[in-house]
Amino acid sequence: MNVMILGSGGREYSMGLAIKKDEQVEKLYFCPGNGATENLGENVAIKDYNELAEFAKLNNIEFTIVGPEGPLVDGVVDIFKSHNLTIFGPTAAAARLEGSKVYMKNFLAKYNIPTARYIETNSIEDAFKFIETLPVPVVVKADGLCAGKGVIIAMSHEEAKKATSEMLSGASFGDAGKNVIIEEFLDGYELSMFAICDGDDYVLLQAAQDHKRLLDGDEGPNTGGMGAYAPTPLVNEEIYQKVKDRVIVPTLDGMKKEGAPFEGVLFIGIMVVNGEPITLEFNVRFGDPECEILMPLLKSSAFDLFHKAATNRLNELKVEFLDEYAVGVVMASADYPYKSSTPAQIIVDEILHDELKENAHISYAGVTLEDEKLLATGGRVLVCVAKGSTIKEARDRAYLLCGQVHFAGKKIRNDIAYQAL
Ligand code: AMP
């Protein structure tokens, strides 16, 4: 079968690597892909989704997987389905769980899914009044998609009010900030959990931890994620069970009641507070770099998992995971996340150690191919991923691989998976 993956990041590269292992997959297409996905398949540069659906039919692409939230919120799944094409991802209606934080918080409240205490408002007076009732820090969130920048953790009431005014006036995020969520700050440890859903059933993957801040010790500005590892030993069976019973099952039931059954990847951002998992937010796609470490931990076919989910047959599947750990270290360009950097050639040393050859690989993200040279052109350039029988072994291998990859200005965090070691 020919398969297309929408997106251009390390997440999409890693999905490509994973599904290619299944011999049912013949040719891979990426739209738009990056400078390295061309080694796995063919890049397609079509922006209009109806045109892309026509391209899929013309090229016998029988299955499409959507990586990022943008096309989902824009309704690519609805369009492909109207062309009778099989596609994995939520409809625009279901993607509102990520596209609107107001929709998501009201959904959580309606179905009694534990989340931080909040108000949703477009009134500056109501916002200020609620802020005064909360202890600091206070969390202020813009309603719409803000490329990961729409959440402010304000250290004082003043700062919270300033952030709120700037959002409501449209100054910080335009229309995406015209409604805001003000909520209490939850103090605990954060998890990323992913449920592959087919509308009725789900498969929960291993719990991961991301590293959102740029610098070691969780210092510096927020980023898309500087590294991740899984499974995290911070999660026991009891927490998994609570997430299933209190979050995933009521969400799938609730979305059916709302007339928008959830099919796709439900990314649950969780804060564990005193042993209780509280839902911070939903995303409707894989996390990046979490996807890059979860794909290699699948013992069963990733293709089968996505395809069965897209055709409402997850109940036929028994998914197995490797009894190993994976660690991913993001290599970013010099000026990430502030501004784009000068393109720099990427050189990867020949890997001589069998141990590394067998257990580590690179997932490419912000790269461009020019005159057969691979250039670092994006913010997050690539992810060095490794597996091991312990977290330490996986992490040592990932950092060994980092040492073999060179480009001017490269930067990494040196403490990925510190929470578990
Ligand atoms: P979100 O986009 O909602 O995931 O928020 C981005 C990040 O802000 C999260 O990954 C958390 O680290 C942090 N965050 C969001 N909401 C809260 C909260 N209520 N309490 C503490 N931290 C939060």
Ligand code: GLY
């Ligand atoms: N790594 C977090 C995200 O993809 O949103």
